[in-house]
Amino acid sequence: MRPTDLAREHGVSTQAVRNYEQAGCLPPAARTPSGYRVYTEVHAAALRAFLGLVPAYGHATAVQIMNAVHDDRLDDALALVDAGHVQLVRDRETLDAVRGAVHHLTEGPGRPGVRSIGALARRLRVTPATLRKWEQAGILDPGRDPATGYRLYRADDVRDAELAHLLRRGGYPLAHIATVVRQVRTAGGAGSLARALDDWRRRLTGQGLATLRAAARLGDYLSLVGAQHPSLDQPEDHVAHLAERGQQQDGH
Structure with a gap:
């Protein structure tokens, strides 16, 4: 040839x-x-x-x-x-976890507990620098320890970080993710996230095939x-x- x-x-x-x-x-x-x-x-x-x-x-x-x-x-x-x-399996598990987070978002308070930036980074398998970048993009807004000034991530912050992590893996730009997170923080805003999750599920199905x-x-x-x-x-x-x-x- x-x-x-x-x-x-x-x-x-x-x-x-x-x-x-x-x-x-x-x-x-x-x-x-x-x-x-x-x-x-x-x-x-x-x-x-x-x-x-x-x-x-x-x-x-x-x-x-x-x-x-x-x-x-x-x-x-x-x-x-x-x-x-293995990564495809993890993505599916993350998708299921975030769907559960959406339910808790509309039905009740998030999971209790306060996490440091290091603990949250380990949970999501990202670097602390990534979380700081998400904060700069307006996705996260953690509180601060009044004594040390260290970032404190409460239940809602963890939820927002999980949503950002999934959407980022789906290829969404940070500006779009920030918009979605802002919408789901307000009443009736979960619909935008639900559409994004449906789109990511279709991508995972396509990748599996x-x-x-x-x-x-x-x-x-x-x-x-x-x-x-x-x-x-x-x-x-x-x-x-x-x-x-x-x-x-x-x-x-």
């Missing part, structure tokens, strides 16, 4: 194909005596796998996965895939190159499982 053939099949530019090869997402292409690249079905399968991984795990992680495969580090590649699944399609394409590619790279022969049961999951999804 010529670069144009590979690019046309996937709706990308020939320069993009060359960039993907240079980044390690495709195996190195052979060259004609005149220096032109020559691609094969192996390269086409690699490109399908990479483009399938991008919507499932993000561009940077997709690059890391393909590089690990081409460096004969299959365990590292699968660890990245597993980490993506993308992981199934990515598994099929990656499994196909690993099966194809397994004969050429003996180190990839060992986990054939896992590869077959990945491919089977994706093929079942495609069949439905």
Whole structure:
């Protein structure tokens, strides 16, 4: 195949194909005596796998996965895939938790307790600098200890931080999150948040389906190159499982 053939099949530019090869997402292409690249079905399968991984795990992680495969580090590649699944589970759990927070917002007081900036940062798995940035954006408005001047996050502050954390993971800019938080602090303002949560749920569903399609394409590619790279022969049961999951999804 010529670069144009590979690019046309996937709706990308020939320069993009060359960039993907240079980044390690495709195996190195052979060259004609005149220096032109020559691609094969192996390269086409690699490109399908990479483009399938991008919507499932993000561009940077997709690059890391393909590089690990081409460096004969299959365990590292699968660890990245597993980490993506773990994060998806955490996002779903966070979504459920915030839906519960919305209920408490309208039905009664938040959970008791006062937290320091460090404790709240650990709870959300963010840095204290992130919480200070959210405060500067108008998302959080913690009180202060009159004796020390340290920030004190009460139940409502924790709730607002949880909402901000979820919406931030959903890709919303800080200005939008600040608007949503202000609205849910007022009577009847929870509707805006409910719409945002519904949108994020749809994104998670789409990402979950993308992981199934990515598994099929990656499994196909690993099966194809397994004969050429003996180190990839060992986990054939896992590869077959990945491919089977994706093929079942495609069949439905």
